[in-house]
Amino acid sequence: xxxxxxxxxxxxxxxxxxxxxxxxxxxxxxxxxxxxxxxxxxxxxxxxxxxxxxxxxxxxxxxxxxxxxxxxxxxxxxxxxxxxxxxxxxxxxxxxxxxxxxxxxxxxxxxxxxxxxxxxxxxxxxxxxxxxxxxxxxxxxxxxxxxxxxxxxxxxxxxxxxxxx
Numbered sequence: 001x002x003x004x005x006x007x008x009x010x011x012x013x014x015x016x017x018x019x020x021x022x023x024x025x026x027x028x029x030x031x032x033x034x035x036x037x038x039x040x041x042x043x044x045x046x047x048x049x050x051x052x053x054x055x056x057x058x059x060x061x062x063x064x065x066x067x068x069x070x071x072x073x074x075x076x077x078x079x080x081x082x083x084x085x086x087x088x089x090x091x092x093x094x095x096x097x098x099x100x101x102x103x104x105x106x107x108x109x110x111x112x113x114x115x116x117x118x119x120x121x122x123x124x125x126x127x128x129x130x131x132x133x134x135x136x137x138x139x140x141x142x143x144x145x146x147x148x149x150x151x152x153x154x155x156x157x158x159x160x161x162x163x164x165x
Contacts, residue, residue, distance in 0.1 A: 012036050012054070019045060026050060027065075035074075 008029045010018075015026065015035065019042055027048035035054035046065040053072040056079050063083040070090045078098040088108040 006030065007032060009033065016040060016042075 006029055009032050010026075010029070011033055012035050016037070018026075024044050025046045025048075027046050027050065029047075030051040031053075035052050037055070037059050038057040039059065041060040042064065043060060043062045044064065045061065047069050048065045049068040050066075051070040051072075053074055055075045055077070057075075057077045058079065059076075060080045061076075061084060062080055064081070065085050066089050067085050067087045068089065069086075070092075071094055072092040074091075074094050076094070076096045076099050079096075080100045081096070081104050082100050083103040084101075085105045086109045087105055089106070089110075091109060091111045094111065
């Protein structure tokens with residue numbers, strides 16, 4: 001997270017309005033209110049080095065940039081996150097449920113102080129959620145085929161030769 005985050009009181013409604021007007025870059029902002037988006041297409045939006053919490057439900061966020069973001073209690077539900085970058089993101093109690101995550105990059109990201117495996121991920125066809133550890137939890141995403149585990153698994157293309165890059 002960049003030390004120069006600028007506090008803003010932009011709301012979800014204002015972000016949608018600005019996005020519709022052509023703005024894609026919301027980098028380096030510390031949002032003072034929860035961001036809640038539902039049923040929106042915001043491809044290529046940049047929340048690089050931002051601080052925020054909220055919900056993304058049924059959203060298309062293809063190629064979005066969450067690099068270095070501090071994401072607290074953000075739920076992504078049935079979202080298209082293909083090609084998204086969460087590099088070096090700090091994810092606190094985040095949940096990814098029913099999301100398309102092909103090509104999403106979590107290299108250097110941490111969840112509750114645990115380093116997430118680097119590389120690109122895809123949702124396992126057998127599962128419909130990707131749950132990151134919550135406070136005090138010892139669970140962590142497991143590669144597909146690693147035996148019984150949480151309802152959701154992340155799979156890294158590097159771990160299986162059949163996975164597309």
